[in-house]
Amino acid sequence: MNEGLRAVRGMNDILPDEADRWEELEDSLRTLLRAYGYRNIRTPLLEHTGLFKRAIGEATDIVEKEMYSFEDALNGEHLTLRPEATASTVRAALEHSLLYNAPQRLYYIGPMFRHERPQKGRYRQFHQVGAEALGFPGPDVDAEMLLMCARLWQRLGIRDLKLELNSLGSAAERAAYRSSLVAYLASREQELDADSRRRMHSNPLRVLDSKNPHMQEIIAGAPRLIDTLGADSLAHFERLQELLREAGVPFQINPRLVRGLDYYNLTVFEWVSDQLGAQGTVCAGGRYDGLFEQLGGKPQPACGWAMGLERLLALLPAGDGVQGADVYVVSQGAAAERLAVGAAERLRDAGLRVIQHCGGGSFKSQLRRADASGAAVAVIIGEDEAGAGEAAVKPLRQARDQFRVALDRLGDAVVGLLNVPRREAGKQEEKA
Numbered sequence: 001m002n003e004g005l006r007a008v009r010g011m012n013d014i015l016p017d018e019a020d021r022w023e024e025l026e027d028s029l030r031t032l033l034r035a036y037g038y039r040n041i042r043t044p045l046l047e048h049t050g051l052f053k054r055a056i057g058e059a060t061d062i063v064e065k066e067m068y069s070f071e072d073a074l075n076g077e078h079l080t081l082r083p084e085a086t087a088s089t090v091r092a093a094l095e096h097s098l099l100y101n102a103p104q105r106l107y108y109i110g111p112m113f114r115h116e117r118p119q120k121g122r123y124r125q126f127h128q129v130g131a132e133a134l135g136f137p138g139p140d141v142d143a144e145m146l147l148m149c150a151r152l153w154q155r156l157g158i159r160d161l162k163l164e165l166n167s168l169g170s171a172a173e174r175a176a177y178r179s180s181l182v183a184y185l186a187s188r189e190q191e192l193d194a195d196s197r198r199r200m201h202s203n204p205l206r207v208l209d210s211k212n213p214h215m216q217e218i219i220a221g222a223p224r225l226i227d228t229l230g231a232d233s234l235a236h237f238e239r240l241q242e243l244l245r246e247a248g249v250p251f252q253i254n255p256r257l258v259r260g261l262d263y264y265n266l267t268v269f270e271w272v273s274d275q276l277g278a279q280g281t282v283c284a285g286g287r288y289d290g291l292f293e294q295l296g297g298k299p300q301p302a303c304g305w306a307m308g309l310e311r312l313l314a315l316l317p318a319g320d321g322v323q324g325a326d327v328y329v330v331s332q333g334a335a336a337e338r339l340a341v342g343a344a345e346r347l348r349d350a351g352l353r354v355i356q357h358c359g360g361g362s363f364k365s366q367l368r369r370a371d372a373s374g375a376a377v378a379v380i381i382g383e384d385e386a387g388a389g390e391a392a393v394k395p396l397r398q399a400r401d402q403f404r405v406a407l408d409r410l411g412d413a414v415v416g417l418l419n420v421p422r423r424e425a426g427k428q429e430e431k432a
């Protein structure tokens with residue numbers, strides 16, 4: 001196939017059968033986030049490149065190697081496809097004074113872009129859901145973030161995720177620790193791999209996150225940031241642990257957990273799985289109290305997380321697939337076709353998902369389409385039914401006989417057969 005007719009490498013089409021699973025997952029996520037009082041925010045895919053350089057840090061892998069950045073040929077602006085959404089959310093909060101009257105609980109769902117080597121669980125266009133609690137200073141909102149995740153795993157039936165916690169302390173504490181870490185790494189510089197030598201002076205904390213097996217003994221011997229924290233940072237971290245224990249959420253302390261973005265302070269965390277190979281982090285986040293000031297605004301406390309939808313989907317039980325419709329309407333003959341249009345609309349008024357057959361064909365071929373659609377019921381209107389003002393109702397997934405019902409009672413009959421609640425026209429049922 002011509003290259004111009006193929007998707008860009010690492011940017012994948014999501015076809016209808018797969019998209020059904022995505023929509024169900026997104027519906028579950030929205031329901032959960034709303035239950036905790038989080039409201040949706042939608043920011044642009046394109047931002048000024050300087051936003052991410054200031055927020056994420058110029059010495060990070062994302063800014064150095066992974067961003068899709070370009071100069072707008074029309075006006076010379078330097079723009080970037082967003083590699084993450086926390087910086088965009090904070091930029092929007094500053095631009096529109098969202099915290100003027102009260103703190104904000106916000107969430108987003110959408111695509112992000114990073115030029116990485118495509119592999120399972122890591123793509124160049126990937127999708128994240130994220131939650132951001134802006135303006136809340138205490139460890140109670142850190143705990144809320146983690147309880148929200150624990151409830152999601154339970155609701156989705158995802159097992160065996162482990163929660164790892166650490167504290168990065170304040171900016172001043174981290175700066176003091178940085179000096180001792182650089183001194184330690186310099187003492188073993190000849191043993192470091194090329195990537196760690198490069199990072200040793202530009203972003204030394206990222207050396208602790210190295211996945212190179214040959215680096216693990218060196219990392220294990222490095223000084224621990226948590227051992228250098230002051231009283232306030234330790235109190236915040238200890239209170240978070242108390243809240244999690246009281247809520248029955250198990251966790252383990254990982255003193256080498258640093259996260260890859262410069263804006264974090266105090267609490268950082270990851271939910272990890274051993275079922276995804278190298279890409280084992282399912283959800284990650286933490287506190288970023290300095291980011292508002294870093295972007296030129298008034299200092300504000302903040303905490304958030306993000307999780308990759310591709311990785312979540314990979315962990316979900318396969319199930320039986322998503323049913324595309326409740327009812328498939330078939331008809332034959334001019335009078336029957338006219339009645340079928342009205343019948344389909346009345347079924348939709350009852351809150352049902354309805355596919356009306358188009359394109360003609362025999363009853364046999366139409367019923368094959370009905371069965372293949374995944375619908376639970378076929379509604380059949382032929383000449384006999386049209387003459388009597390009735391429709392035949394044929395269960396497709398139950399061992400029940402076909403029956404006829406007057407058209408004005410069709411909606412009630414199908415709703416009763418499917419045992420689904422009747423809803424107002426056009427109103428979508430909120431999934432539990």
